[in-house]
Amino acid sequence: xxxxxxxxxxxxxxxxxxxxxxxxxxxxxxxxxxxxxxxxxxxxxxxxxxxxxxxxxxxxxxxxxxxxxxxxxxxxxxxxxxxxxxxxxxxxxxxxxxxxxxxxxxxxxxxxxxxxxxxxxxxxxxxxxxxxxxxxxxxxxxxxxxxxxxxxxxxxxxxxxxxxxxxxxxxxxxxxxxxxxxxxxxxxxxxxxxxxxxxxxxxxxxxxxxxxxxxxxxxxxxxxxxxxxxxxxxxxxxxxxxxxxxxxxxxxxxxxxx
Amino acid sequence: xxxxxxxxxxxxxxxxxxxxxxxxxxxxxxxxxxxxxxxxxxxxxxxxxxxxxxxxxxxxxxxxxxxxxxxxxxxxxxxxxxxxxxxxxxxxxxxxxxxxxxxxxxxxxxxxxxxxxxxxxxxxxxxxxxxxxxxxxxxxxxxxxxxxxxxxxxxxxxxxxxxxxxxxxxxxxxxxxxxxxxxxxxxxxxxxxxxxxxxxxxxxxxxxxxxxxxxxxxxxxxxxxxxxxxxxxxxxxxxxxxxxxxxxxxxxxxxxxxxxxxxxxxxxxx
Numbered sequence: 342x343x344x345x346x347x348x349x350x351x352x353x354x355x356x357x358x359x360x361x362x363x364x365x366x367x368x369x370x371x372x373x374x375x376x377x378x379x380x381x382x383x384x385x386x387x388x389x390x391x392x393x394x395x396x397x398x399x400x401x402x403x404x405x406x407x408x409x410x411x412x413x414x415x416x417x418x419x420x421x422x423x424x425x426x427x428x429x430x431x432x433x434x435x436x437x438x439x440x441x442x443x444x445x446x447x448x449x450x451x452x453x454x455x456x457x458x459x460x461x462x463x464x465x466x467x468x469x470x471x472x473x474x475x476x477x478x479x480x481x482x483x484x485x486x487x488x489x490x491x492x493x494x495x496x497x498x499x500x501x502x503x504x505x506x507x508x509x510x511x512x513x514x515x516x517x518x519x520x521x522x523x524x525x526x527x528x529x530x531x532x533x534x535x536x537x538x539x540x541x542x543x544x545x546x547x548x549x550x551x552x553x554x555x556x557x558x559x560x561x562x563x564x565x566x567x568x569x570x571x572x573x574x575x576x577x578x579x580x581x582x583x584x585x586x587x588x589x590x591x592x593x594x595x596x597x598x599x
Numbered sequence: 600x601x602x603x604x605x606x607x608x609x610x611x612x613x614x615x616x617x618x619x620x621x622x623x624x625x626x627x628x629x630x631x632x633x634x635x636x637x638x639x640x641x642x643x644x645x646x647x648x649x650x651x652x653x654x655x656x657x658x659x660x661x662x663x664x665x666x667x668x669x670x671x672x673x674x675x676x677x678x679x680x681x682x683x684x685x686x687x688x689x690x691x692x693x694x695x696x697x698x699x700x701x702x703x704x705x706x707x708x709x710x711x712x713x714x715x716x717x718x719x720x721x722x723x724x725x726x727x728x729x730x731x732x733x734x735x736x737x738x739x740x741x742x743x744x745x746x747x748x749x750x751x752x753x754x755x756x757x758x759x760x761x762x763x764x765x766x767x768x769x770x771x772x773x774x775x776x777x778x779x780x781x782x783x784x785x786x787x788x789x790x791x792x793x794x795x796x797x798x799x800x801x802x803x804x805x806x807x808x809x810x811x812x813x814x815x816x817x818x819x820x821x822x823x824x825x826x827x828x829x830x831x832x833x834x835x836x837x838x839x840x841x842x843x844x845x846x847x848x849x850x851x852x853x854x855x856x857x858x859x860x861x862x863x864x865x866x867x868x869x
Contacts, residue, residue, distance in 0.1 A: 399767060417771045429768050433786045433863040443769075443778045473865040491772065 346527050347373040347396065347495055352405035354391055354553075364552035365391045369405070371546065371555065373495070376525040380542030382532055382585070388553025389531045393497050396529065397423045410494060422488030422496040422526075426503050428480035430472040430487075437468040440487045458486040461520060478509040482516065489520065496529040503539070514540055518565060535585065539578045540567055547584045557584050651833040659833040660840070668822075672825040673841065675817040676807060679735070683742025684803040688796055690746040695754025695795075700784070716748050720802075721749070721809060728813070744805040746799040753795030786825025790861055797853045804846050 355367040365388040373379055381389045394400040396407060399416040407414045409421065417423075430439045436448060437455050444451045459465060464484035472480055481501060488496060498517075502510040514537060521528055532538050540544045542561055549556040559581050567574055616624065633653045639645050640652030647655070663669040694712065709774045724741065731737035761784055769783050785792075811820025819838050826834035 349606060397771065399770070417773070419768075419771070419773055421771070423768075423771050425764070425767075427764070429764050431765060431768075431783070431786070432865075433789075433861075442772050443774050470861050473863070 344374060345372040346375040346377075346410060347371070347529070348406075348408040349392075349396070350406045350408075350593040351444065352392070352395065352403055352407060354388070354395065354400070354403045366395075366403070367552040369436055369553075369555060369556045371558075373527060373529065377529045378521055378530070378541060378543045379546060380530045380532055380537065380538040380544075381546045381548060382538040382581070383548030383553075383556075384550055386553070387548040387550040389548050390499055391553065392548075393423075393499050393529065393531050396495070397421050397497050399423075399589075419491040420494045422491060424481070424484055424488055424496065424498040424501040426500045428472070428477075430480055430483055432472050435469050435471055436464060436483050438477070439472070439483055442487060442490075444490075454490055458480030460488070461523070462486045462516065474558065476531065477505050478513055480491075481505065485517070485520070489526065493526065495529060497528045500531055500533065503533070507510055510537070515566075517541070522565065526565065535578060535582060536569065536577050539574065539581055540569060545581055547581065559584065613624045630810050648830060648832060651836065656833050656836045656840070660837050663834070669837070669841075672817055672819050672822045676811065676819040677845070679738055679810070679818065680742060680803050680807045683807070684800060685743075686739065687743030687746030687803070688750040691745070691750030691795065691799070692754055692792065694747075694853060695751040696758065699755045699758030699788075700780075712751065715769045716752070720745050720806065724809070724813065733814040738807075738815070741810050742803050742806045745802040749798035749802060750792070750795040753798070754788065757791025757795075758784055760791070761787040790857075790864065793853060793857050793860070797850060800849045800853065801846065804842060808842065825852040835864075 349369055349371040352366055352369040353364065356363045356365055369392060371379075381392070383389050391400065396404050396409075396414065398414045398421060401414075402414065414421070437459065439454050439537070440458060441451055446452050446455065456468075459468060462485055464479060464482055466481065467475065472483070477481065485501075502513050505513060517528075518541065520526070528541075530538075530541055532541075539561055545559045545561060547556045547559065548554065559577070561577055563571075563573060563577065619627070636650075637653050640647065640650065640655075649725075651659075660669075694708065697704075698709045698712075722739075723744070727737050727741055731740060765783060765787070766779075769779055774782065807818075808820045811818040812824045817823050819841050823835050823838035826832075826838070
């Protein structure tokens with residue numbers, strides 16, 4: 342077994358639309374180490390969500406190879422936790438039942454684990470609350486607990502904090518980093534927020550649209566917890582932004598500096 | 600400022616209502632009508648043969664109840680309506696689930712059922728009498744046919760309106776087929792299924808009355824028909840009141856079930 346949990350090699354994804362073929366992903370190569378935190382950033386339409394769905398097994402009509410722990414991905418499974426932009430909780434279930442899902446709370450170890458993860462996402466006291474009684478941030482924490490309870494090999498997050506306000510978002514980023522540092526779950530985090538990508542990722546994957554491909558990969562060698570105001574953070578942020586701006590501009594425009 | 604004004608006006612409007620206990624509000628209109636009615640009858644404005652006073656109807660009610668005649672009819676009617684309802688709604692649930700869950704069943708079965716649904720039920724009565732006579736079987740079958748469609752249509756609709764996003768979640772968590780049904784599809788479809796059951800109960804009563812008015816010797820419908828023949832208007836009213844009471848009672852019990860089972864819903868409460 343190699344050191345890389347997730348190996349994506351030469352992945353192409355072509356959509357058939359009435360207007361013709363649209364190449365959403367072209368020649369994607371990415372290797373993710375076990376326990377690594379990867380953030381994927383790019384403008385809309387660059388295929389980052391499509392890539393995530395392929396890794397999740399929700400989209401299987403791709404070319405190339407995607408290996409998770411040396412096994413090809415054939416469909417969705419609990420080894421690949423997925424956090425959507427919306428919490429997607431079952432509205433008729435309480436918080437604890439949502440986290441338990443298809444596992445029975447009557448089992449002692451399930452109950453114990455559910456309690457453990459409720460504590461981890463700091464939702465004690467809300468075990469019996471229904472989703473409608475939760476704020477957006479709380480609901481998303483329930484979704485994170487639900488995914489983590491299955492002990493996934495990789496957690497895929499598709500702009501999970503995109504719908505939250507700025508304060509809740511930065512709080513949730515810290516919650517997620519906390520969890521990651523405790524559990525060392527491999528994270529693949531899609532975002533369109535530059536700060537978020539640099540704040541969370543050990544490596545930032547910058548993607549380019551039409552057709553979606555990886556423009557460059559920027560390592561962020563900053564220790565956690567990171568300070569957004571520090572000069573080294575700003576420096577790396579600018580570095581990624583430069584790449585990002587190259588993405589937005591046509592190729593021949595070389596004057597895209599700051 | 601404007602808000603304040605509306606608030607004041609509203610309390611003034613509801614002022615006199617607040618002297619009456621909340622649970623009695625629904626009775627205000629019926630009691631007022633009954634009082635007016637009693638007065639009109641007592642003063643001789645309306646012929647007693649056409650519209651007996653509420654007191655006379657109440658007396659007849661007690662009389663029929665004490666003699667036991669009422670309960671005999673009551674029992675027969677309840678049994679018919681209930682067995683027809685159970686038969687029809689269970690078939691509706693089963694078929695609605697099969698067409699809802701499988702596109703094969705939807706393509707082959709649903710068009711025929713939809714076609715049948717457009718036929719006015721009461722136009723089938725002569726056919727039912729020709730085929731099955733006027734016995735119990737024929738009546739129960741008619742009631743169940745009436746009870747079938749609301750449950751069928753709403754079960755199908757409920758299953759097809761399951762959130763595709765939640766379905767994706769259940770796929771990621773590897774729900775088994777059975778778990779998918781019991782933990783996602785049925786809870787999602789439950790509001791629609793219960794609505795179907797409520798509508799189906801209403802139709803059951805409607806068809807029961809029609810069925811009991813065409814040749815039978817027992818049941819509340821027969822009692823009404825028989826009383827009409829002898830111009831006993833008060834007995835006709837007793838029958839109508841019984842139907843109203845049972846109808847309301849069965850409807851309320853399903854609604855109670857709704858509030859219990861669907862308390863998770865976030866809806867406009869008026």
